[in-house]
């Protein structure tokens with residue numbers, strides 16, 4: 373499917389972006405292995421999260437979608453999952469595949485996880501290697517790719533220094549350790565999102581956290597909870613950027629997740645001169661949330677790297693777009709992980725923004741952008757990557773003429789309703 377975006381004169385209004393994808397996945401997973409019911413509100417009803425729901429339904433968990441954003445999970449207890457009736461298909465979702473790999477390694481049955489063409493190209497050795505150290509019987513294609521075959525069995529805790537900061541790997545190991553006979557100690561090179569840690573503790577699990585060192589413990593039982601999912605800052609990122617770039621705009625984003633492991637984009641935009649204010653801050657289940665108010669701003673270039681990268685990794689495509697409109701040079705470095713996302717996001721971001729007239733070069737670990745450059749509408753492809761499709765749509769709002777985006781349907785991976793929300797702000 374193809375869409376065409378034309379320039380916007382201004383954007384104004386109040387929106388509530390859909391629920392956080394990472395937190396939505398975890399609410400289904402922990403709800404399924406807890407005892408008792410878990411009631412989830414503001415759940416992200418998107419393709420990725422539906423892959424997780426389907427996986428647990430296949431393992432005998434009654435999961436009821438009770439409204440457009442509400443789900444009830446009838447938890448089966450820590451040892452209550454049943455052997456899946458077929459191969460589990462994680463679709464496009466790295467979080468589903470990698471977290472499930474850990475969870476399934478500790479079960480008393482065998483299972484297989486596969487995914488779509490993009491996910492089958494993404495590295496799984498990052499979970500296979502430490503899970504094998506825990507004693508898991510797990511194998512993949514070339515020891516690196518999906519499908520993964522897992523023969524569940526007894527696990528032992530490990531000490532593991534993660535080579536890359538990855539919340540998916542960390543969470544995989546925390547979930548596997550729930551079923552192990554001893555604790556695991558996990559060291560992260562820099563902090564990644566901590567949603568698993570926060571939610572597991574709310575469900576009654578035990579963790580000791582000391583900076584980047586996490587001790588995960590085996591569990592006897594977890595207990596069902598009420599989970600309110602904050603708005604996804606990675607989805608909000610598109611509208612925050614649009615608000616900064618489109619002239620005469622003011623956008624209010626209600627109830628966005630503000631977990632400090634995710635707010636790198638706000639710090640970067642403020643540093644670049646962006647007018648961004650936060651109001652009505654609250655906390656639920658350990659997760660901070662609040663309203664974000666953004667106004668059109670004159671931006672200047674910056675350097676983004678080091679410990680900031682895991683705190684804004686999914687927002688880099690749209691930050692790169694903002695950088696094309698900033699005065700001076702923006703350098704994004706230490707971001708090699710972009711190459712193994714839903715697409716090679718160094719190559720694909722550079723491709724799309726170059727086609728729209730930006731001055732941008734790929735580097736080994738990121739990109740360099742010179743601004744400001746007026747953008748010109750053109751035909752671009754999403755590369756099947758939801759975050760690129762939406763970045764291109766925001767670019768289309770400030771580009772001269774028409775921007776056509778093919779492969780638009782992938783926005784349903786994380787943000788069904790994106791287009792309608794964009795239209796609403798133009799009225």
Ligand code: S3P
Nearest residue numbers: 394467537538539540541685686
């Ligand atoms: C996620 C972790 C990040 C992020 C992904 C979601 C998660 O991936 O890019 O979109 O839910 O844990 P990595 O763990 O590979 O960094």
